[in-house]
Amino acid sequence: MLNREIINWYEFNKRDLPWRNTTDPYKIWISEIMLQQTQVVTVVDYYYRFINRFPTIKDLAFADENEVLNLWQGLGYYSRARNLHQAAKSVVADYNGVFPDSFEEILKLKGIGVYTASAIAAFAFHLPHAAVDGNVNRVLSRIYGVSESTNSPNGKRVFQSLAEELMSDAPPHIYNQAIIEFGALQCTPKNPSCDSCPLQVQCFAYINKQQDAFPVKKKKVKITDRYFYYLFIYSDDQFLLQQRGDRDIWRKLFEFPLIEANNKLELVDLIKTKEWLSVFKDSKLEITNHISRKVHKLSHQNLHIEFVHIKVETSDLNKFESILLVDKESVAGYPMPRPIEMHLASL
Known part of the structure; x- marks a missing residue:
């Protein structure tokens, strides 16, 4: 059976990852949230630091939000950290600090969707739920030649059904890890290792030389360009920070005073804006540096960032x-967006 071949492949090729050596649902949950939008090689160190600081769900629940965000700094997508924190509080309040052990109850926690609930249910409690992520979608779409879009409502139902059918009576915790790892290492997005693939004779995409055609995805959301001009206002060793609001990216993180424009501005135009004039009023100032950074890409936005140093x-x-x-020295206690963190490190 296909699932047995994938599991056999996994036993010989799997990576030794820390969250695979535990059935603790809390630790598995932390790893799954970190792995969303972030590569495994990056997650490992963050996972160790996070678990060392918050070894239990109660430790996380009783932590200060800024401390949680500060530890998350560099992983991005900070709503993940906030949701973790809120969900930990819910587990303490509603489940007496014991992580729920059913798919339905896990799914109720903030920030947990069908995939994550399935993964925790399977990995921690060995429940028969198929965890379908991008790796699994890619493997299934190529093997079966699925023309449904992976990110359409019907496509999600199709792939969930296929994954459950393929899992059959295989051990859920092993099967799910195996097919996810197979997609990550063997059936990769680009240049999949088809020549050494144990499934090639059963694979629609390989037989028809259409590996690049699968998986099918709906057209992406339009990318918005934004222009950020950060004002690094300083005197001697001191400088200014402000906290972002809660209705935009990087919610409630700390940054330098910011002027946002609708398009690229030259410095001579920036200092004429009402925002600039409002900030500095009658202050004596000296512009000591003007630095442009490469575009910082988010899922739906390109941020064109420049830093103006003002003494x-x-x-x-x-x-x-x-x-x-x-x-x-004191700035280390403030969670900041990655571009701000990197700029400070370069000074």
Whole structure:
């Protein structure tokens, strides 16, 4: 059977990953959330740091949100960390700190969808749920030649059904790990290793030389370009930070004072904007540097980021309202977007 061949492949080729050596649903949950939108090689170190700091779900539930976000810094998609924190609080409040052991109850937790609930149910509790992610979609679409879009409502139903059918009576925790790993290492998005694939004689895409045609995806959402001009306002070793709002990207993270424009601005135009004039008013200032960074890409946005270094009188730093005055030592306690973190590290 196909599932047995995939499991046999897995036994010989699987990676030694820390979350595979446990049935603790809390640790499996942490790993699954981290692995969303983030490569395995990046996640491993973050996983160890997170588990060392919050070894139990109660430790996470009682932590300060800023501490959680600070530990998450660099992984991006900070809503994942916030949802983890909120879900941990729910487990403590509603389940007496014991992680729920049914698919239906796991699915109720904030930030957990069908895939993650299935993965936790299968890996931690060995329940017969097929975990269908992008790797699984790719394997199934190529083997069976599925023309349905993987991200359409009907496509999701088709792939979930195929995955459950393929799992059959195989051990759920092993089968799910096996097919996910098979997609990650063997049946890769580009240049899949078809010549060494144990499924090639049964694979529609290989037989028809259509590997690149699968999986089928609906047209992507239009990408929006945004132009961020960060003002690094400083005097001696101190500089200014502000906290973002909660209705945009990087919700409630800390950043330098920001001017956002609808298009690219030259410095000579930036200093004429009402936002610039509003910030500095009568302050004496000196522009000491102007740095353009490469485009920072998010799922639906391209951020064109520039940093303008502005030296002011020490007495002027205290004139800015609703803005924090920090130095390089104290700033470590503030969770920040990756571009801000990287810029500070370069100074």
